[in-house]
Amino acid sequence: MSERDTIGELLLRRGVSRRALLKYTTYLATVMALPPLASRVMADALAKARRQSVIWLSFQECTGCTESLTRSFSPTIEDIIFDLISLDYHEALQAVSGTAAEEARLAAMKENQGKYVVVVDGSVSTRDGGVYSTSGGKTNLEVLKETAEHALALISVGTCAAFGGIPHANPNPTGALPVSDIITDKPVINISGCPPIAEAMAGTIAYLITFGKLPDLDHLNRPKAFFGDSIHDRCYRRPFYDKGLFAKSFDDEGARKGWCLYEVGCKGPVTYNACATLKWNGGVSFPIQSGHGCLGCSEPNFWDKGGFYRPLSSHAGNPAAIIGGAVAVGAAAGVASALLARRRKQQAAKESQS
């Protein structure tokens, strides 16, 4: 099989009909909220495109993002993404290791200079020159800079690569930073989540290949198709919030009746992701449907926000609560709110560790 083949030629050679491609683009149109009739145009565009060279770099991460993308083992609609890309380097998935693996990365970079896409999962250690995370004698920081230099674009998958994630959590011993803080001269798309939804990763890559451009992004550089609505806005429990019906604990009558989980710490109102519509495990469920509040894992600093079971209204970072507290004590607002904020943050950190 030649890398110069178009995707259409590749499928024909494998005896896969173009219906497979159309089925995939129907699926993509669904997950990316594109007009349903765009699927035919997308299928024709993909058939004429060449496979996209992808170099996948894994840094300070847990491999959950790769697990999310490759969770399926039978040839199904979701797997067609692997026919659209040429995954030229991925430490966890490639057969080769050591020097041969590094040579594969360098060869792909040379052959596809200016055209390859770099996918990064994991945050990047920067303290003390980045020595806290190395591979093959090179720091993650060096590998990232070297690989990004001639890339078309970068995709940060997972909250660690997008916003620093758990390695970046207080006290951040490795000086972990998100990719976008290091690579500032290339487009960086963030697909956050811990892990991100597989469709969001695959859909964004397929969009890049199909349309040859970046999808519409929000203020945190996340594709709007997946991060345009808050969990709360699309939650099936939203009518209960509007009616003021809340579960007060995880085993009370409200919880059993499926009422809103806001008061037991749900971060849905401030979390942007597609869990409520695309759901997880092939559309089976999502945390709120399983009876647990949203943790806010696709937002920056979600780990340091004062506890997963604390309602947003009493949250350490909630300005209204802090100002309200300052007025109540009747002190000079600036000083008092700063002190109160610090105290709340310390208390929240203490409670979230206990």
Place this chain on the structure above:
Amino acid sequence: MEPARTEPEISPGALARSVLREIAERLAELARTGEPAAIDLRSLPLKASDRSELEDCLGRGDVTATLNVAGTSELWETRYSGVWWVRHLGAGDRIAAERIEISIVPEILVTHSADIANAAERMRADLAGTEAATHV
């Protein structure tokens, strides 16, 4: 203890009824102008009750088809001619994409010209092979 309910009982079937109204409008448009349309069901926050109400209301018509490509797909014409239910299954036979197509025939059923050209070539080669074998 009664098991936890995961779906609230608020306005049962309200969303299904609004989808039906949209289908009716698009079907009238198809009849008038021939313009096809599609409604993506997975993008709507449909509850299980909405989905089954929608399926019950639309019923089943003359045609049912199964596709075996990149997993399975099921599609059928509803009892309203020109209104097709198209369901693509993904990993674990879960629904990956599901939509209502309002068209003469669902686009996934139409054979692509590239596949036809490829099939013609294969058939010619197969026949040539058979004839060569016969002459030996």
